[in-house]
Amino acid sequence: MPSKLRRKIGGTRLRRCYFRLLPHIRPYALRAILAIGLCLVAGAMDAVIAWSLKPYTDLVMVEKSLHAAWYIPFLIVTFAAVQGILNYFASYLNAWVGEKVTTDLKFRLYRKLLSFEAEYFDRNKSGDIVFRFNTDAELASTGLLAKLKVVVSRISSSAALITVLIVNSWQMAIIAITVLGLSFIPIAKIRQKVQKTIDQAALTSSKIITVYNESYAGNRTISSYNLAAMQEKKLQTILLDLFRRGVKLTQHTSWLSPIMHVIVSIGIGLTIAYGSNLIVTGQITSGNFVSFIVAVVALYNPIKNLGNNFREFQTTLSAVERIFEILDRDPKMKEQPGARMLKGLRSDIAFENVTFGYRADMPPVLKNFSLRVKRGETIALVGSSGGGKTTVVSLLPRFYDVVAGAIKINGKDIRTYTFESLRDNIAIVFQDNFLFSGTIRENVVVGKHDATDKEVMIALEMAYLNEFVSATKDGLDTHVGERGICLSGGQKQRIAIARAFIKDAPIIILDEATSALDNESEAIVQKAMDNLMADKTVFVIAHRLSSIKNADRIAFIGNGELLELGNHDELMSIEHGQYRSLYNIQFSAEKPQKRVDNYMD
Numbered sequence: 001m002p003s004k005l006r007r008k009i010g011g012t013r014l015r016r017c018y019f020r021l022l023p024h025i026r027p028y029a030l031r032a033i034l035a036i037g038l039c040l041v042a043g044a045m046d047a048v049i050a051w052s053l054k055p056y057t058d059l060v061m062v063e064k065s066l067h068a069a070w071y072i073p074f075l076i077v078t079f080a081a082v083q084g085i086l087n088y089f090a091s092y093l094n095a096w097v098g099e100k101v102t103t104d105l106k107f108r109l110y111r112k113l114l115s116f117e118a119e120y121f122d123r124n125k126s127g128d129i130v131f132r133f134n135t136d137a138e139l140a141s142t143g144l145l146a147k148l149k150v151v152v153s154r155i156s157s158s159a160a161l162i163t164v165l166i167v168n169s170w171q172m173a174i175i176a177i178t179v180l181g182l183s184f185i186p187i188a189k190i191r192q193k194v195q196k197t198i199d200q201a202a203l204t205s206s207k208i209i210t211v212y213n214e215s216y217a218g219n220r221t222i223s224s225y226n227l228a229a230m231q232e233k234k235l236q237t238i239l240l241d242l243f244r245r246g247v248k249l250t251q252h253t254s255w256l257s258p259i260m261h262v263i264v265s266i267g268i269g270l271t272i273a274y275g276s277n278l279i280v281t282g283q284i285t286s287g288n289f290v291s292f293i294v295a296v297v298a299l300y301n302p303i304k305n306l307g308n309n310f311r312e313f314q315t316t317l318s319a320v321e322r323i324f325e326i327l328d329r330d331p332k333m334k335e336q337p338g339a340r341m342l343k344g345l346r347s348d349i350a351f352e353n354v355t356f357g358y359r360a361d362m363p364p365v366l367k368n369f370s371l372r373v374k375r376g377e378t379i380a381l382v383g384s385s386g387g388g389k390t391t392v393v394s395l396l397p398r399f400y401d402v403v404a405g406a407i408k409i410n411g412k413d414i415r416t417y418t419f420e421s422l423r424d425n426i427a428i429v430f431q432d433n434f435l436f437s438g439t440i441r442e443n444v445v446v447g448k449h450d451a452t453d454k455e456v457m458i459a460l461e462m463a464y465l466n467e468f469v470s471a472t473k474d475g476l477d478t479h480v481g482e483r484g485i486c487l488s489g490g491q492k493q494r495i496a497i498a499r500a501f502i503k504d505a506p507i508i509i510l511d512e513a514t515s516a517l518d519n520e521s522e523a524i525v526q527k528a529m530d531n532l533m534a535d536k537t538v539f540v541i542a543h544r545l546s547s548i549k550n551a552d553r554i555a556f557i558g559n560g561e562l563l564e565l566g567n568h569d570e571l572m573s574i575e576h577g578q579y580r581s582l583y584n585i586q587f588s589a590e591k592p593q594k595r596v597d598n599y600m601d
Contacts (some may be wrong), residue, residue, distance in 0.1 A: 017320040018148070021140075024104055028097045032145075035093035036152050042086040043156030047164045048079040050295035054168065054287035090149060094569030098145040105137040105323060112326060117333040118399040122358070127210030130203065132322055139319035147313055154302055161299040168292040169284050172271045177297045179267030180404065183260055183303050199251045202318065204242045211235050217483075264300040271296055331399050335418055342421040345506040345537055346410050349373040349396070353405035356395060364403065364561040365391045378538040380548035382579065383557040389541045392557070393509045397426045398540070427505040429529070431512040433496035435484030440469060441476035443484075443495055455502060460532040463498035464524050489526060495530045508538045545583045554579060 025032050050501060052072050063073045113133055121129075165173040195319040215222065215231055222231060275292060276282045284292075351371045357364035365388045373379050381389040394400055395407055398414060406413045414422055427447065435443050444459055445451045451459075456476060460466045468491065484492045500508065526547065542548045549568045556564035556571065556579045564571055564579050 007143055009518040020324050021101065021320065024101045025097065025145075026395065027104075027275075028100050031093045032097045035090050035097065035149065038086045038090035038093070039152040040156040042083050042090060043153035045079055045083040045086075046157040046298055047160035047295065048162065049290060050164050050291050050298060052076055053294055054285075054291035057285075057287035057290045060222060089505065090153075094145055094149045101145065102137050102140075105140065106134060109133045109137060109323065109326060112329075115331050117287035117331055117401075118394070119332065119358070125206070125210045127206040127208065128203075130209045130213070132326060133204035135205075136202075136319040136322050137567055139316055140323050147316060149314045158299060161295045164295040165292055168288040168295070169275065169278060171222040171283075172275050172292055174266055174300065175270050175274060179263060179270070180232040180299065180303070183263045188457040191601050192212045197245055197440050202322070204238060204245060207238045208235070208242070211238065221373070255271075260303045264303060267300060268293070268296060333398065336416055340412070340416055340421075342409060342414075342425050345425060347375055348408075348411075348509070349375075349537065350408040350411075350570070351392070351395075351405070352408065354395065354402050355404040356391060356402050358400075364560060366395075368556075369560060369562055370405075371555055371562055371565070373537060373539070374552075375537055376535065377552045378533060380540045380542055380554045381557055382542065382545060382548065382554060382582070383563075384582075387558045388560040390511055391560075393511055393539050393541065395430075396507070396509065397423050397428070407556050425505050426507045426509060427500035427503045427532075428509040428511065429493070429496045429500050429532075433479050433484075433492055435487070435492055435495060437480075437482040439474075439477045439479055440495065443480060444498045445503060447499040447501070451502055456498075458499040459502040460494075462501050465494040465498060465528075494524070494528055497532055501532050506537060508533060508536045510538065510540045512541050512543055545579075545586050556582075 006451065052075060055072065113129065162173065162177065165176055204574070211234060213230065222228060271292065275284070275289045279286060319418055349372070351369055354366050354369045355364050356366045368390070369392070371379075371392075381392060382470055383389055391400075395402060398419065401415065406415075408414065409417070409422075409425075409589055436446070440460075441453070444456050446456070447459075453476060457466060457469075460469055469475055469478065480486055480492075480495070484495070487495070510533075540548055540551060550552060551567070553565060553567055555562055556577075558578065564574065564577055565573075571577055572583065574580055
């Protein structure tokens with residue numbers, strides 16, 4: 001990008017950020033305007049002390065007339081008290097508006113996050129999401145409004161002080177204002193470097209959040225594999241990187257303050273030298289001179305800390321830009337205009353020449369995959385790991401969209417249905433089901449928000465979990481812990497089944513729902529799944545082929561293609577068939593285990 005264009009863009013950056021925040025501030029416009037008005041008045045009062053020193057100096061110090069200027073000290077105290085009160089209310093109103101805008105932005109960002117497709121979560125780490133969707137909102141609105149208060153106060157104060165300068169001596173005012181303008185030149189030199197370093201520091205900060213999230217979620221893995229030292233080293237590396245970027249940012253900005261001190265000193269020195277000449281020649285009084293010097297010191301004083309303020313301001317602007325980059329991003333998967341409602345399953349589900357890949361730069365996972373599933377049929381998807389089984393069932397509720405081909409329900413492409421109605425007709429039990437932090441009741445009614453306690457207990461009974469719930473002290477109000485940490489694997493699976501049962505969707509997806517369970521838990525969960533599957537159209541992904549022998553049909557998928565299709569007996573009759581070969585391998589592997597189990601019994 002040409003430097004001229006970069007300067008043009010940089011020059012409009014602040015205006016663009018405030019313009020984008022304006023719709024979010026508008027609901028609280030009255031308080032925001034009042035805060036700005038108070039800032040203007042409070043800022044202008046900075047000139048009172050400087051202005052009052054002219055008559056005080058001329059009357060008291062020069063003419064030795066104490067009685068003529070007795071009111072001036074009281075006037076200064078009164079104005080200072082009023083300014084303090086105005087600043088308090090301005091700060092309160094500004095903080096109130098800032099917190100409101102922050103809350104609104106966080107909600108909008110969260111709602112936007114929920115609208116994104118699964119691919120977005122595949123590509124972004126948890127730390128990036130937490131930082132950009134939560135921390136940036138706090139940095140942006142509260143920070144930018146706080147800076148707006150400072151800017152408004154400074155502009156009002158500067159305007160009032162410059163007026164004092166001009167009134168006292170327009171000649172010295174020209175010198176002071178010229179030096180003031182020159183002080184902003186160094187900022188233009190470092191703006192691009194500072195912005196780049198701040199963006200890189202934000203990326204590094206998000207990595208820290210990711211490490212903490214991984215350490216929380218994977219605490220048992222870390223302990224069992226003695227990975228504490230490895231995790232410490234990982235965090236130490238990230239912290240060191242953040243430290244280096246912080247130091248680099250300090251190198252870019254810290255020299256501003258010394259430079260500003262020098263520039264301010266030059267300005268004050270020049271005005272004193274020239275002012276002395278004006279006093280001697282009788283062009284200004286001593287009062288003019290003292291008032292001018294106090295005003296110019298007050299005008300220059302904020303410039304001394306311009307380096308730190310500039311750094312904070314750039315951090316805030318970067319956060320605002322990152323926020324609206326997210327809010328401006330359209331989800332890749334959208335409902336078609338005029339999308340219809342899916343009202344139950346009336347006929348077949350058809351995969352027609354479906355091609356799909358998770359990434360454009362990698363081979364597709366499914367290639368011209370076709371499969372027709374009858375209403376009320378239970379079909380099992382089997383095959384080698386990575387063959388595309390889970391991808392098939394992930395496309396059905398539109399977690400992802402097909403690259404080519406179509407998936408049809410009731411003869412219509414699923415992309416013509418609304419997301420909500422499509423997913424209302426599908427219940428999924430995953431291998432590792434997510435439970436929300438809350439009670440058993442709260443996790444079951446996810447499937448039906450208005451379910452009664454009786455309906456919940458029926459669902460738990462069908463999931464063979466009612467005895468466990470009844471035996472607990474709090475019953476349905478038993479807390480499951482974050483991600484269901486207080487429950488066993490089998491209990492979590494059965495809550496997920498109860499959740500799917502109470503939803504009563506016509507299409508059921510069971511994605512290796514028993515593969516992580518022991519034999520006893522698997523047997524109970526299998527009975528629960530049999531209850532769930534009654535009179536439904538069911539897709540079953542199973543690792544243990546013995547568990548899907550009774551499926552109406554079995555689809556063997558390999559390398560993204562449908563290789564074999566039929567019931568268990570039909571597939572076993574295929575000489576050198578892939579299903580038969582896999583089944584025999586599993587059966588021979590299970591037989592010794594059974595003999596060992598019998599011996600142990």
